[in-house]
Amino acid sequence: MKASMQLKKKLLVSVIATAVVSASLSPVHAQSANATLRGKAAPGANVTVFNPQTGLTRKAKAGDDGSYVISGLPPATYRIDAGPGTEQDVTLQVASTATVNITAPAAAATSASASDATALQGVSVAATTIQEVKTPEVGQTISLHQIATIPQVSRNFLEFADTVPGMVFSVDYKGNTSLRGGAMNDSSANVYIDGVSQKSYVKQGGISGQSGSQGNPFPQLAIGQYKVITSNYKAEYDQVSSAAITAETKSGTNQFHGEVFGTYTNDAFRNRTPAEKYSGSKADSESKEYGFALGGPIIKDKMHFFIAYEQKKFQTPVTVIPNSANISHFNGQDPSIFLPESARAQLGPSNVPFNEKLYFGKIDWELTDRDRIEISTQVRRETQVGGIGTGLAASTGLNNSNHDTRGTFKWQHSGESWFNELMFTYENAFVKASPFNDAPGYIYTSPLDQDNILLNTGSADPRATQNKSQEGPSISDTFTFNDLEWKGDHVVKFGYKFKSVELRAQDAAANNPQFYYDVRADGGTSPVPWKAFYAQHIPGEDGIAQTTARQYGIFAQDDWTVNDHLTLNLGVRWDYEVTPSYVNYVTPQRVLDALDTQDPGAPTGQTFRQTLANGGININDYISNGRNRHSFRGEWQPRLGFSYDLFADEAHVIHGGAGRAYDRNLYDYLQLEQTKLNLPQTNLLFNVPDHGCDVRRTDCIAWNPALLQGQAALEALNIGPNSGQEVDMMNNKLKAPYSDQFSLGMSNTIGEWITDATVSRVISRDGFAFTLGNRYPAGNYFATESDNQYFTDGKDHRGDAAWTRGIPGLGGLILGNNGISTRTTQVLLSAQKPYTPESGWSTSFAYTFSHAKQNRDINEHYAFEEPTIQDFPVLTSNAVSKHRFVGTAAVDLPWGMNASIKLTLATPIPYTANACYGAFAENGSSCTPSVGTPRGSKFLIGGDIWGYRDIDVQLTKDFVIDKDTKIYARFDVLNLFNWKNYADYTANWGSNGVFNSNGVTYNRHGNITFVPRTARFTVGLKF
Known part of the structure; x- marks a missing residue:
């Protein structure tokens, strides 16, 4: 071995140089x-x-x-x-x-x-x-036994990641699922199936197709096992800044094997939701899931196949209720009683249909004893109704479609002391949303909460019409040296990746104008609207943004076994992405001209550009000439880890690490700079009592009831496509969001038990946010007493944000910047006893303590409550519970039965909102971003501290036909004790300048997270 070291070193240097040169071609995600x-x-x-x-x-x-x-x-x-x-x-x-x-x-x-x-x-x-114990990665592996036995609400294989400390899999009141790691949003996670990234480049959700979906990203029958890494992953993982999940699919073998199953439940087998009990009616609901899998030989010992199909059909109950509002502004009463009768009639139980089909096929070919080829494809087709629930009446519903098609070709070659994997992929994924109705919509707002929307009725907002997609090929190559020696043994891996992906986004349609009405405790709902919002046609423009992004990446990773005790994992990766529609964008001349016109109400000669400068905004930072923007090149990501085996027996291992991980800016945000101008979206203000506007502006007119006729009536005003038009401008030096991750812990193997205790620290920065660029003439964002002159209703508007002070002749100015940040420290404790046939049982315990702070709601990228994202206070995060515990157990029983149980407990998640309570902040605002935590419920210990409580159980009976064939029947009960895990909040932030620190409570008549007590029945055949 040592005699050949010089040759190996030369070969290593040569291949690294080749890979670096190849990277200039460009990366996938392997x-x-x-x-x-x-x-x-x-x-x-x-x-x-x-x-x-x-x-x-x-x-x-x-x-x-x-x-x-x-x-x-x-x-x-x-x-x-x-x-x-x-x-x-x-x-x-x-x-x-x-x-x-x-x-x-x-x-x-x-x-x-x-x-x-x-x-x-x-x-x-x-x-x-x-079991892998010598690793600095923080995470665990989910076995096929866990997937087969642990109770679950839906056949989404990611649900079992919930059993790993630091992870949260949630099912909202609409049945939509999400997976989060730490205190970051789901967009920062990534899933890799057979080494292929499933990243969403356009929409939120982390995984393509998972934004606002009840569906599964992949058929569960095709998953063999997967690994959940919450932090300190190795350098080969890209486009991820929180949790990374890598899954392995099943393959065919030399024997034919298969499975068929069907699962069913409906409203007869569930309890009523709190809202259904309150209203006295129960919405229809139904859940059907079924599918099959088959695998076997094509050529024994050489070529095999595996196919899987799953379908689900749901009718999910939801409840239409108003959005949360400060009830002190409604005399402590429910705001809904002040809505008009036509709107109140749309409150209460409803349901949302969902249909999904999943396909997977795979062929593997052992070409030689050194070569393996895999060809696979996966297809997802789903339709569902969306846009109904909290703040959204059924009349505002949407027909959503979600399609995803992917193909992969993989060639693996093993040399004497090296291994190479070459992979080609292609993907075509898109989501569409279209409204139920083509008619005006009616939006009811609370003016004392800075026009917080209470309820949308009539029809979906024009911005709800969506058509977004990602399509393109990728290539990657990863080379591994297995046999290098220098002060220990080294396994060195490096690779390059390239992806060319066409991104497409339609953000709105010229339909369904929306009319805004005030709702007040002292007068009910205003008879006339104060604002209309609509999108306008421009001849020759379709309101669609399209670009071909190029993604590059290279990495090097050295797993260095220094001796029997110490292992070092040293890696670095670099990523680079070019999005031409952002880099080459040219700010339209009409926007430049408007910036340099007189600002109405400002001193003579003061342009709006100068008004912005008075407020500390250099608008030149956002004006692009097509040459002054460059893609961010600073995505260097060192990732360092170690493990120290105390006694060289892998029984007690100290592990730790530090690293940086970059994610990416979603195209859903970047494209707005283009689409908002191609399809102007106009805010037209009406000069009415209680909502006066500046009549010197073209987007302020007198109210005319004829405008309620809809789109044609508004466009007939001929105020021009510029008046009231929203203008979105991106910072010319946008960076990519990233997280710095640190961990230190110890794992122990004691008999059949595996335990781990880890302290993790994750700091994320440069999250993307939109802020409002509007300013009063003096440059202030919040109105002072002198700014009352710009309103004609005679009221005191001190503290009001500059909603009406947009670009002259156009409309509101929205600025895109980096700036959202989080800081999270977690204590992660776990204990597992894996299943073995000899013992016949398994169990796992996962506890997470979280201390998390953030400067903005992680699920909200619009930040209009303060002048800039830097002005937001750092508050307790609303992303994660302070304490969370998940325990599971499974046991084999006599007579071919097995049973399992899952317990989940979590303290209440804090609620964040803009608190208005009659006081002025130092910056002049009449409302302040605030956080409150509702009181929870009891479970054995601790008093009223639990915001989420759930026990799920399942019992399965096998009926053996012969040694290779069995029929099984399974019975699941979800939320066994029918605990109410409330999802909606009510806030009373105080009044008369006195802040109420205990004003956040759960809405006990609203929606719930997860499900009420529900029984599910499954039958299946395995052969």
Whole structure:
């Protein structure tokens, strides 16, 4: 081995240079789901791993010191052989590095759980599952046994990530699912299936198609196992700044195997929601899920196939209620009683239909004992009704469609001491939303809460019409050296990635104008609107933005085993993305001209550009000439980790790490600079009592009832496409959001138990936010007493934001910047006893303590409550509970039965809002961004501290037909004790200048998170 070191070093330098040059071509996202096997054997021994189920064979020669490494092994059960008498059967987990020492006959594998019974060539053997413990990554692996036994509300394989400390899988009152890591939003996470990133580049949600969807990103029947990494992932992971999930799909084997299932429930098998009990009526609901999977040989030991199909059909109950408002402004009463009768009639129970079909197909081919080819495709087709629920009446509903098609070609080649994986992918994903109705909409607002919207009725907002997509190919190559020695053993991996993806976005349509009405406690709902919002046609423009983004990335990673105790993981990656529609954008001349016109009401000669300068805004930072913008090149991401095995037996390991991870700015934000001008979106103000406006501006007119006729009547005003038009401008030096991650912990293997205690610190910066650029002539954002001159209603508007002080001749100015930040410290405790057939049971416990701060609601990228994003106070985060516990247990029972239980407890999540209570802040605002935490409920200990409580159980009975065939029946009860996990809040922030720190409570007649007590029935066949 040492004799060939010089040659290997030269080869390494040569290949690195080649990869760097190749990176100029451009990157995908190949975060491998494969496993690496390493350990000690007799010096010079030939180590062979063989999977009798598929015929896969890989070989390596042990070095002079007996060390060996075999990379690129699909997670499976293998027979390892290093000579007569050394045979072992081991199971390798997804995206892991396993240590197996085979220096003596039948040596026991280290860091292993008790053996699992696994079929090799039709014979049941004891295969030891190797647990990865020498890793700085913070996370856990979800096994197929957990997926098969733990109760779940929907067949979304990501739901089981909830059992990992630091992770939260949630189901909102509409049935929409989301997955978050730490105190960051779901857009910062990423999922990799067979090494392929599923990232959404346009919409929120992290994964394409998961924004506001009840669906699954992938058929659960096709998932073998997956790994959840909450922080300190290695350098190969890209476009992620919170949690990374890497999943391995099932493959066919030398025997035909399959499964068919069906799951059903409806409203007869569930309790009423709190809103249904309050209204006395129960909405229809139904859930159907069914599917099949089949895998087997095409050529024994050479080629196999696997296919899966799943479908779900839902009718999910929701409740239409007003948005939260400060009830002190309504004399402590429910604001809904002041709505007009036509609006109140639309409150109460409703439901939203959903239909999804998922397909997956895969062929693997063991071309030689060194080459493996995989070809796979996945298809997602779903339709659902959206836009109904809190603040949204059923009349504002949307017909949503969500399509995703992907294909992957992968070639893996194993050399004597190296491994290479080349991958090509193609994807085509899009989402569309269109309104139920083509008619005017009526929006009811609370003026004392800075015009907070209480309820939308009539029809969906023009901005709800959406058509957004991402489509394009990618290529990646990852090269791994298994056999380098220098002060220990090194496994060095490096790669390059390129992706060319066409991004497309339609942000609105010229339909459904919206009319805004005040709702007050002293007068009910105003008979006339104070504002109209509508989108205007411009001949020759379609309001669609389109660009072809190019994404590049390179990385290098060294897993360095210094000795039997210390392992170092040293990596660095660099990413670069070019979005031409942002870089090459030219600010229209009409916007430049408007900026340099007289600001109405300002001293003679003062332009709006100068007004902005008075407020500290240099508008030149946002004006693009097509040459002064450049893509951010600073995405260097060092990632360093270590693990120290105290006694060199993998029983007690200290681990830690530090690293930086960059994500990306969503195209959904960047495209607004273009689409808002291509399809002007106009705010037309009416000079009416209680809502006067500046009649010197073209977007302020007298009210005319004829305008209620709709779109044609508003466009007939001929005020021009510029008047009242929103103008979005991006900072010329946008950066990419990122997080810095630090962790220190210790894992222990005690018998069959695996425990871990870790302290994690994550600091995220440069999240994207829109702020309002409007300013009063003196440059102030909030009105002073002298600014009352710009209103004609005779009222005191001190503290009002400059909503009516946009660009002269145009409308509101919206500025896009980086600036959202979070700071999170978590204590992550876990204990697992993995399942083995010998013991017949398993259990897991996960506890998370979170201390999280943020300067903006992580789910909201519009930040209009303060002049700039830097002006927002740092508050307790509304992203995560302070305390969260998840426990599971599963056990085999007599007569072919098994049972399991899942307990979830969490303290209330804080509520953030702009608190208006009759006081002025130092900056002149009449409202202040604030946070409050509602009182929870009881569970055994701690008093009224729990905001989320849930116990789910399941019981399964197998009916064995023969040794390879069985029918099973499964019964799940979700939310066994029918606990109310409230989702809506009521706030009383105070009045007369006195802040009420205990004013946030749950709306006990509103929507709930998760489900009421529900029974689900499943039958299936496995063969």
